[in-house]
Amino acid sequence: MISVSLSNMAALRQQQLAAALLFLLSQGLSFPLGQDSKQAPTCGYQSCHATKPGMLNVHLIPHTHDDVGWLKTVDQYYYGDRNEIQHAGVQYILDSVVDQLLKNPDRRFIYVETAFFYRWWKQQSASMQQTVKQLVNEGRLEFVNGGWCMSDEATTHYSAVIDQMTLGLRFLNDTFGPCGRPRVAWHIDPFGHAREHASMFAQMGYDGFFFGRLDYQDRHRRMTNKEQELLWRASDSLPPPVADLFTGILPNGYNPPEGFCWDQSCSDAPIRDDPDLEDYNVDDVVSRFLAIAGSQSLVYKTNHIIMTMGSDFQYENANLWYKNLDKLIHYVNAEQANGIKVNLLYSTPSCYLQELHRSNLSWPLKTDDFFPYADDAHDFWTGYFTSRPALKRYERVSNSNLQTCNQLEVLGGPISRDGPFGNGDSQTMKEAMAVAQHHDAVSGTEKQHVANDYARRLANGWKHCQVLVSNSLASLSSSSVERVYCDNLNISVCPLTESSTKFAVNVYNPLGRTVTWPVRLPVNGTAYTVSDPSGRSVDCQVVPVSSTTSRVRKGRGYAVNELVFQVLVPPLGFTTYSVSLLKDGPPPASTKHYAPTAIQNKFLQVTFDPSTGLLSGLSNLETGQSIKLTQNFYWYNASDGNNSESNQPSGAYIFRPNTSTPFVISKTAKTQTIQTSVVQEVRQWFSPWVSQVVRLYSDSRALELEWTVGPLPIDDDLGKEVITRLDTSIDTNEYFYTDSNGREVLQRKKDFRPTWNLRQSEPIAGNYFPINSRAFIKDETDQLTVVTDRSQGAGSIRNGSLEIMLHRRLLYDDVRGVGEPLNETSDIFPEGLVVRGRLMLLLDRPLTAADSHRPLAQEMVLQPLLTFTNGELHPNAKLEFSGLQASLPPAVHLLTLTQWDDNSVLLRLEHQFQSWESKTHSRPVTVNLQKLFSTLKVLGVSELNLSANQWIDEMKRLQWTPESGKRPLLKTFEDPSPWEVAFTPMQIRTFIITMSN
Known part of the structure; x- marks a missing residue:
C-alpha cells in the first residue's frame, strides 16, 4: 500500500514538473544557453551574482522589515522586549544574519533602517565591526534606502524627510564609505506613495525605487499591461531627468511567495531533501x-523577476531562512539539466535593477502620484491622513524647533553647545524627529503607548535643544539672563x-x-505697554481669554486675559520686545454678544450671516474679488463594519463613513465679537465640543480660523470623524489641488485617477487626499x-467645496494590524x-495666488520661537540680530542650516516656486553665498547632492528611457560665478560651507 502511494506521488511530481516547464516555455521566452561569469568580490553593482541571459532569472531578496515603532516602541523592538505584544528583537536579527552570511559567500542580505543598525553597530566589538565592513565591502550585506527610518509619504513634510534621510545616510557614509551608500530607495510598507518623495529620492542619487503597496485597481x-515597472517623472518644474526615478512594484507586497516562508514566525514546511525519509518534498x-x-x-516585462524572501522582523534565526534558500536555489537550478530555463540566485534590489537597466527597454511614464491607496473596494487608507491630529501637530512644531536649534548652533558658535546654561545638543532632537517620520509614527497608525513614546522622545529632544538655544541667544545678545520657554501658548499658558x-x-x-508675526501672551493685568528694540511704543491690546481656552487648560494656567501685539522679526534672527504692566491703564477690550455682519482690515473683508452666526463671504479689498463663503x-458616522456591502470598519488607517452625507453639528453658532486696533475676533460655539475663533489681524492678508474640537462624544456608541467644510461660489468643475509633502502642487479630480478608469465604490473616502x-x-x-498647521486629509466632494478632516475618534479596529481602536x-x-x-484662508487671483500661499505655508511650518526673560533688560544687551546681510529673494527659501563638523556647516537653499505658478517668482534667481551671512565668513563652498552623501559632480545615476519618447537630456543653468549660485524653479541645492565666525 505504501509502495503504491509513493509511486503515485512520484508520477504526480513528474507531471507537475512537466506542466511547469510547458508553462514557462509557453510565455514566449527564448532560452539560448548562457555562460556564468566570475567577478572579483567588490561592493555595488560589481558584486552582483551573474545571471543567465537565456533563462528566467529569479532574484531572491533576503530581507527584514523592521518598523521603527508600531505595536511596540523603538526600544522594545530593538531589545526584543514585550514579546507578548509582538515577537520581535532587532538586535538578534542582525546578530544572526551576520553569522549566517559568513557561512556562505553566495548569500546576500539587505538592511534598511539605519536607526536600528546604528544602535547595533555601537554595541559591537572592533573585530565584529571589521567583519561587518568586509561583508559590506564585498556586497554581501547591502544597505537599501538607508534613512534613519522608512518614512511615511502622506503625512510627512519634505524638510523633515530630507533631514532623516541625511542623518541615516551620513552614518552609513562615515562608517562604510562608498560601499555603504544605498543605490535603491525601498518603501515597501508605506500606505500610498507621494510624487515629492520620488523627486527627493532622484535628487539624492538613487537609481531606482521599489515599493509594495498600490491601489488594487491600479x-x-x-499587471495586465505589464506596467508594474515604470519611469516616474516626479516634477513638472525640474528638467528631466533630474526628478525621473525608475520605480518597481513588488509582486507580493514585501512578503515571500505563498508557501515559501521559512522564518520561525512562519508555518510553511521546510525543504525535506533526504530521499530515504517518508516526507521528502x-x-x-x-x-x-x-x-x-x-x-x-x-x-x-523582462526575463528577470524579483521575490522578497522575508517580512516583518524576520531572520531572528537566520539559519532557518538561509538553509532552505540554499536548498531552493540548488534544487531549482538542478532542473536546468532537464531543460527547465529558470535560474535562481541570491540577489539585492540594486542587482535586480541593474539587470532591468541592461535590458535597454523603454518604460511607461507616470507623472501623478499613488494616492489614495485602497486594498479593496471599501478599504481606502485615507483615515491616517488625519489620525492622531495632536501628534501630527506636535511633530510639525518639533520640526520648527529643530530648525531653530540647528541654526542657532551655527550662528552662536561653539559656545552654543557648551555655554552658561550647560551642555546642549541638537543630535537628540535630530534623532527624535527622524524616528517620528516613520510610517507608523506621524501617520498615527501606532498603538497608543507607542504614540506616547514618540511624543516623549520629541519632548526630550527639545529639552536638549533648549539649553543650546539659551546658550546661543546669550552669546548673540550679550546677556546671560535665564530664558523661559512656554510650550503651551496655544492654550494661553505661560507662568512667567x-x-x-x-x-x-x-x-x-x-x-x-x-x-x-502676531504674539499672544497670557496675562492677568488689564493694560500693558510694549516697546520694540528701539524703545518705540507698539500698539498692543488686552482681550479676555475665551471660555473654550479656559476649559481646555484644565488648571494648567490661570490667565484671564491675553496681550496681543505684532512683531517685526529680521531674517534668520531675533528681536526683543519689552512688556510692562500699567497699573492705571484702560480696561481690556470688551466682548459683544451679538452676531457681527462683518470684520475687515485693509486687505480683507469677512462677512457673517447675522441670523446664523456663520461665515457668509470673503472679499479681497486689494483686488476687488468677492466670493460667497460659508x-x-x-x-x-464611522462604519462599524456591520453592513451588507463590506465588514470593513473605520480605523487608524482606513476611513469609511457609514453614509455619504455628514451630520451637521449645528446650523447656527453662538457668537462673541471683539474688535480692537490689533485684532478682530468672532468667537463661535457650535456645540460643547466644537468651537472656533475667526480672527483677522490688522496687517494680515490671511483670515485665521482657530478650531477647537473634542472630546468627541461616543456615548451614542458611534465613532465620529469631524470635518470642517468650506462651501463657496467658486466654480471648481470637480477639481481641487493639494500639495505633495509641502512642496509641489498636484491637481485632483473627483472620482478620477489619471492612469486608470476608476470604479468608485467609496464616494467620500475614495476622494480624500493628503x-x-x-x-x-x-x-x-x-x-x-487653505494653509494648514499640520498634515490632514481633504476632499472636494461637491462643486465649489473643500472639506478638511480635523479629528477622529473610533470604536473599532480596522483589522490592519494595530489591534486597537x-x-x-x-x-x-x-x-x-x-x-x-x-487654518489660514487666502483669496487671490489664480495667477498670483502662489505669491501669497508659498511664503505663508513656510511661516506655518517654520514659526518664530518665543523665549522670555523676567524683569528689566540688561543695559548692554543686544536687542536685535540678523544672521543674514539681507533678506533672501522672495523665490528662495533657506531650507537647512546646520553644523556639519567643527569647521563647516551644511546649507540648503531652494527655489520655492513651481515653473508655472507665478509670473513674478517662477524665474531663475541667484544668491551670492559669500555675501549671505552677516557674522560668518565664508571661506569655501562645495556642492553635494540633496542627501549630502555624494559630491554633486560625482553623482552618476542610471538613465532610463520613457515609452513616450527619447531619453531626455538634462538642461543646465550655469552659475554666474563660483560664489553666485543660480536656482531654477523647484531646485534645491546643498552645500558644505567652510567658514569662520
Missing part, C-alpha cells in the same frame, strides 16, 4: 516554485507672563526673510487657498482628546 491594470517544492515564478513572469509685571519677549525667526463643522501644508480650489477668476484619551483628557489647530 495593480490589476498594471523536494519535487513538490520545486514544481510549486516554478509555477509561481512562471505566473509572475507573465506580468513583468501670567505673574510678572515686567518681562521681555525674544522672538527668533528661522526664515530667510523678514516676518510680521463654513461649518460636520461629522461622518495635504501637508495647503490645498486650494479655483476657477478662472478666484482662488481660495483609535480612541485617544490622556491623563489630562480622560474623557477624550481635545485638539486645537489653525
